[in-house]
Amino acid sequence: LSAWAQVEMGPPDAILGITEAYKRDGDARKINLGVGAYRTDAGKPYVLSSVAQAEQSILRQSLDKEYLPITGLAKFTSAAASLAYGGDALERVAVTQSISGTGALRIGGAFLERFHSGKAIYVPGPTWGNHGAVFRDCGLKVGQYRYFDPQTNGLNLGGMLEDIRALPKGSLVLLHACAHNPTGVDPSAAQWAEIQRVVEECEHVAFFDMAYQGFASGDVDRDASALRSFVAANRAPVLLAQSFAKNRGLYGERVGTFSVVGNDSAERDRLLSQVKILVRPMYSNPPVHGARIAGEVLSDPALRQMWLGEVREMAERIIRMRAALRGELEGLGSKKKWNHITDQIGMFCFTGLSPAQVDRLASEFHVYLTRDGRVSIAGITTGNVKYLAESIHNVTK
Numbered sequence: 001l002s003a004w005a006q007v008e009m010g011p012p013d014a015i016l017g018i019t020e021a022y023k024r025d026g027d028a029r030k031i032n033l034g035v036g037a038y039r040t041d042a043g044k045p046y047v048l049s050s051v052a053q054a055e056q057s058i059l060r061q062s063l064d065k066e067y068l069p070i071t072g073l074a075k076f077t078s079a080a081a082s083l084a085y086g087g088d089a090l091e092r093v094a095v096t097q098s099i100s101g102t103g104a105l106r107i108g109g110a111f112l113e114r115f116h117s118g119k120a121i122y123v124p125g126p127t128w129g130n131h132g133a134v135f136r137d138c139g140l141k142v143g144q145y146r147y148f149d150p151q152t153n154g155l156n157l158g159g160m161l162e163d164i165r166a167l168p169k170g171s172l173v174l175l176h177a178c179a180h181n182p183t184g185v186d187p188s189a190a191q192w193a194e195i196q197r198v199v200e201e202c203e204h205v206a207f208f209d210m211a212y213q214g215f216a217s218g219d220v221d222r223d224a225s226a227l228r229s230f231v232a233a234n235r236a237p238v239l240l241a242q243s244f245a246k247n248r249g250l251y252g253e254r255v256g257t258f259s260v261v262g263n264d265s266a267e268r269d270r271l272l273s274q275v276k277i278l279v280r281p282m283y284s285n286p287p288v289h290g291a292r293i294a295g296e297v298l299s300d301p302a303l304r305q306m307w308l309g310e311v312r313e314m315a316e317r318i319i320r321m322r323a324a325l326r327g328e329l330e331g332l333g334s335k336k337k338w339n340h341i342t343d344q345i346g347m348f349c350f351t352g353l354s355p356a357q358v359d360r361l362a363s364e365f366h367v368y369l370t371r372d373g374r375v376s377i378a379g380i381t382t383g384n385v386k387y388l389a390e391s392i393h394n395v396t397k
């Protein structure tokens with residue numbers, strides 16, 4: 001009897017599995033709206049010029065391949081923390097490099113399991129498909145708070161605040177900093193202020209997931225404003241998972257940070273010492289190449305400016321494709337409301353399409369998206385938006 005006889009075949013990943021199905025489809029009209037990865041108007045992956053130039057500069061330096069410290073490349077992590085938090089508060093921030101956003105969430109989950117053990121973490125309903133598994137694998141119980149309102153395809157603020165207020169005092173609350181995945185629904189500044197007040201009054205712990213800074217509005221400071229408001233108030237404890245996968249196109253380089261905000265530098269040092277104790281047995285120390293690139297882009301003034309322009313361009317192309325899709329659908333005489341396509345923000349649109357309609361889009365029209373009806377807008381181009389609208393119209397009329 002095999003030692004692995006009890007190992008069953010697991011299901012494909014709800015998000016990454018869509019790309020596998022797309023690759024198997026031979027039809028020239030096929031469109032991949034599954035994975036949240038930026039594509040140019042030619043439908044191709046995009047290596048930012050700022051990244052390519054930084055990489056060339058690094059290669060010219062013929063650097064060694066020595067281990068990084070447990071907390072990664074300091075030139076990168078300090079610049080990344082500045083980007084996230086803005087200039088101030090940095091002496092309170094314990095920051096470590098992470099294996100992109102997922103790795104940061106994993107470190108944060110493990111940290112909370114160790115120092116807030118027995119508590120559950122509460123994520124928005126719905127949330128990124130991997131959040132639950134990451135936190136369960138950290139040994140945390142995972143709960144949900146109401147977030148998306150299917151009636152309006154917008155935010156259910158009342159339900160959200162009621163649920164967060166009802167949680168046991170000092171609960172762990174996961175918040176998407178901007179560009180909510182999968183709904184594309186972000187709280188307004190006024191709504192964020194209400195959310196912040198409730199989280200603070202209930203003495204909850206706020207764990208921000210910021211995977212799209214700059215990618216939502218095109219402005220890195222604007223997209224970090226909710227996070228910075230919590231930190232400036234310094235009432236609710238804040239943790240942050242920061243990813244450079246999308247806003248810098250460093251997907252496969254796995255570049256990110258995890259950080260915890262303390263009350264002062266002494267507390268920061270204690271926090272960082274425990275983060276290192278957690279990371280060492282997890283993967284010991286992080287990969288160096290992507291961090292060198294990201295650190296170069298952030299610290300070289302010309303490359304930083306170039307990058308800020310490129311991330312704004314990516315955000316603006318997404319916003320143009322939202323308008324184009326809505327316009328085409330309305331032009332086809334669709335009787336459904338499609339304003340949420342342009343009301344929502346960031347990488348994704350929560351279309352409201354049913355699983356059956358999503359299945360038809362794949363089988364009859366070669367259009368691929370996740371079964372929750374989420375569309376990665378970056379997969380839309382001026383060349384395919386008409387066909388896409390016709391396909392959606394055909395399955396919704």
Ligand SMILES: Cc1[nH+]cc(COP(=O)(O)O)c(CN[C@@H](CCC(=O)O)C(=O)O)c1O
Pocket residue numbers: 015016034035036037099100101102103128129130176181209211243244245251256
């Ligand atoms: C909210 C959120 N948090 C964290 C991550 C992790 O990103 P990374 O830095 O690469 O570890 C992602 C990526 N989610 C998109 C990419 C594919 C994936 O699921 O992963 C997505 O939802 O399509 C998120 O959307």
